[in-house]
Amino acid sequence: MADTPTPEALDALLAPLAAEDEALIAARTSIEVTRPGIEVSPSAGRLLNILAAAAGAKRVLEFGTLAGYSTIWLARAVGPTGRVVSLELERRNAETARRNFEAAGVSAWVDIMCGPAAKTSARLTELQVTPFDFVFIDADKATLPTYLERSMALTKPGSLIVIDNVVRAGKVLHPDDDDARGVRAALQMASDDPRLVVTAIQTVGTKGWDGFALLRRVDF
Template sequence: MSDAAWTAVDDYIVGHLLGTDPVLDAALAANEAGGLPAIDVSAAQGKMLHLLARMAGARRILEVGTLGGYSTIWLARALPEDGRLVTLELEPHHADVARGNIAAAGFADKVDVRVGPAIESLDAMITGGEGPFDFIFIDADKPSNVAYLRAAMALGRPGSTIIVDNVVREGGVLDADSDDDRIRGTRALFEAVAAEPRLNATAVQTVGAKKWDGFLLAVLGAAE
């Protein structure tokens, strides 16, 4: 499902509020040249993540799902001078492209790209006491959404912001009988958030260049 007007409105937003961005354009070009799938957040969505991280006063950011580093750069731009971002990527080639993009954007000293299954990386971070993170963005394989959420909570603190991408899936989230693991993982995420008293959450539908989808947004509360 798509509509040409959705992309046109995104273009209008970018033209009026974001303008041209050679660094991010170069990152997308490098992603394409490297054969990465074109599944990055849109420019307007990237700016939204940037602003949310700034509003949260984030000094330490965790990203689950790096791809080519497009959203990583948006988030890194929100960090203060002494800020730090850890981003997790399964595919070594994607991570290599991301490191190049992140370095070209001037954030090689602030961003740590870690390669391997995100669950294993997250478990190691929890064991190593690497938290707390102020802002956590989850945009990886959807069947693991609940595991990523639990890890985010373990690595967060009271007041941490947790954002999960792709939670509407063109309305697929309504299909209780779906055999699509991505939809089943997304529905499980909603159930887990709804049952978790420490999370104050909502979800927002989006339309635009990335078609019909949405974000789940939550703030972590104190343990009871």
């Protein structure tokens, strides 16, 4: 009986499906950011691209830019007639991301707002901006309930919200971890909200054991 293949071997087999170009590879491997290597995997990036395109999204909100890897996938989904607004805490990361957007050819329709995402998202609600069709939340997990609340204020019926890192190698169950508490609270909020239908999908690969939650607004 053949040995069970490793997640790394399976990732290598599936990697061509993501079809990364040089700009995406450069963004994924950027080392100038505060936390290199924590961006989504290529397959997850492609999934975000497919979900946003399938939803017909033209306005995307992202919590957490880092080097702009997932942002590029989302920007390519909405195309030059769309708009992506990405919220990033660190100016250093934002500067790196902007260079990557230029290389990827998407900078004309991507905006970065710098500062704590709880504050920048509050600013967006105050401005009463046009609702977003798609939201990707990949920022600090302890503040997830606030990010979800803001996402609901900034979307409309039919919008999709994706929350990354909801499994965290099982650490989501840890009772004394702030990030785990944030994830659990946000998932409970989503489950209790009659405006949402929710599911969660576990993932495994070179990025480890994790998962994401997919939320759709149904308050038509």
